[in-house]
Amino acid sequence: MSQLRRPATASDHHQGPLDAAIVVVEYGDYQCPYCGEEYPHLKKVQKHFGDKICFVFRNFPLTQAHPRAERAAEFAEAAATVGKFWEMHDMLYENQKALDDEHLIGYAKKIGLTDEVIRTALDDAYLEHIRKDFSGGVRSGVNGTPTLFVNNVRYNGERDAESLIQLFNEIA
Amino acid sequence: MATRKKSAPKKSPRTKPPRAKLAKPARKQPRRHQEELLDEALEESFPASDPLPVDPGVTHVANAPKPDVGDRAPDFALKATPDQTISLKQLLGKPIVLVFYPADWSPVCGDQVSLYNEMLSEFQGYGAQIVGISVDGAWCHTAFAKDRKLRFPLLADFEPKGAVAKRYGVYDAATGTSERALFVIDGEGIVRWRYVSPVGINPGADGILDALETLPKAGNA
Numbered sequence: 365m366s367q368l369r370r371p372a373t374a375s376d377h378h379q380g381p382l383d384a385a386i387v388v389v390e391y392g393d394y395q396c397p398y399c400g401e402e403y404p405h406l407k408k409v410q411k412h413f414g415d416k417i418c419f420v421f422r423n424f425p426l427t428q429a430h431p432r433a434e435r436a437a438e439f440a441e442a443a444a445t446v447g448k449f450w451e452m453h454d455m456l457y458e459n460q461k462a463l464d465d466e467h468l469i470g471y472a473k474k475i476g477l478t479d480e481v482i483r484t485a486l487d488d489a490y491l492e493h494i495r496k497d498f499s500g501g502v503r504s505g506v507n508g509t510p511t512l513f514v515n516n517v518r519y520n521g522e523r524d525a526e527s528l529i530q531l532f533n534e535i536a
Numbered sequence: 537m538a539t540r541k542k543s544a545p546k547k548s549p550r551t552k553p554p555r556a557k558l559a560k561p562a563r564k565q566p567r568r569h570q571e572e573l574l575d576e577a578l579e580e581s582f583p584a585s586d587p588l589p590v591d592p593g594v595t596h597v598a599n600a601p602k603p604d605v606g607d608r609a610p611d612f613a614l615k616a617t618p619d620q621t622i623s624l625k626q627l628l629g630k631p632i633v634l635v636f637y638p639a640d641w642s643p644v645c646g647d648q649v650s651l652y653n654e655m656l657s658e659f660q661g662y663g664a665q666i667v668g669i670s671v672d673g674a675w676c677h678t679a680f681a682k683d684r685k686l687r688f689p690l691l692a693d694f695e696p697k698g699a700v701a702k703r704y705g706v707y708d709a710a711t712g713t714s715e716r717a718l719f720v721i722d723g724e725g726i727v728r729w730r731y732v733s734p735v736g737i738n739p740g741a742d743g744i745l746d747a748l749e750t751l752p753k754a755g756n757a
Contacts, residue, residue: 507740508647
């Protein structure tokens with residue numbers, strides 16, 4: 365049973381209280397189609413549970429398979445420095461098919477990132493952070509994307525909103 | 537993701553071409569329709585309730601017992617490409633991560649090998665080398681490795697089929713493939729860790745890294 369070795373902390377990108385009854389940590393890749401499929405399901409689950417759930421996102425770009433994933437993650441990390449991580453995260457998953465630099469810059473401008481912040485995304489400023497997320501994920505048993513940890517245990521079951529809501533109802 | 541909707545017993549789903557995966561987001565009715573027709577045709581010819589015909593001439597060589605931790609790893613020499621063979625002896629001197637997986641192209645394996653492919657620098661950090669083994673042929677491996685941009689060797693346990701998997705005790709005669717099994721072997725050829733995962737679950741790499749961490753550093757030379 366694979367366990368999350370670094371539980372969620374305040375330094376993680378999170379939505380909802382960290383001491384919520386249900387803490388979901390997703391290791392995701394912005395270019396991964398399965399992550400894209402999962403995105404609306406997780407939104408639905410979050411909406412359903414409100415403050416009873418905390419959702420955390422960590423980077424797990426599979427760079428050989430998804431050559432744009434790492435750069436997209438850099439843009440999300442850049443947005444995080446000005447408190448706009450989730451806006452960028454959502455923007456990326458809603459526009460997964462177009463993740464070239466030109467589009468990424470377009471998304472960044474749309475959510476109001478300055479040229480200066482955008483430049484940091486293009487200058488590899490967040491690569492180390494992203495790779496740390498990756499190797500931490502590997503040590504916790506992340507086995508592909510998306511991998512979800514529910515209250516620190518790797519979740520191997522069905523990931524559609526209905527299944528997750530049913531499971532979380534039993535926990536919360 | 538690993539669940540299969542189809543139940544056609546004769547048409548092996550693992551030979552699904554890569555195109556099927558790439559085309560997934562755009563999968564439309566006509567394709568499904570075609571698959572359903574095929575299922576129906578197969579169902580008609582081979583009703584699922586009937587036991588599969590068994591050729592009395594076919595004999596399965598049983599699995600050897602799995603080598604235990606502390607045992608010498610069974611030797612092997614298998615094709616990595618149509619004209620290159622890799623043996624265990626050649627690999628000795630550095631820790632070896634031996635990854636048995638059921639088949640090229642099946643979605644879970646794809647994830648598993650892709651994950652290891654992203655982690656090569658971490659394995660190298662332990663001085664370790666990783667090799668994948670399945671019953672697919674060398675040409676199939678070549679195409680699969682090219683498609684997934686793999687940078688580690690895949691060995692073809694193809695003829696006699698599954699012979700190496702059997703020596704490691706991880707051949708599944710019912711499916712004709714190996715199980716999803718991991719072995720960490722030290723530089724001297726001794727099994728230091730092993731794990732057999734449920735076939736539908738990608739085991740990840742945490743167990744491998746934990747095992748590599750416990751190997752004496754001298755073995756990494």
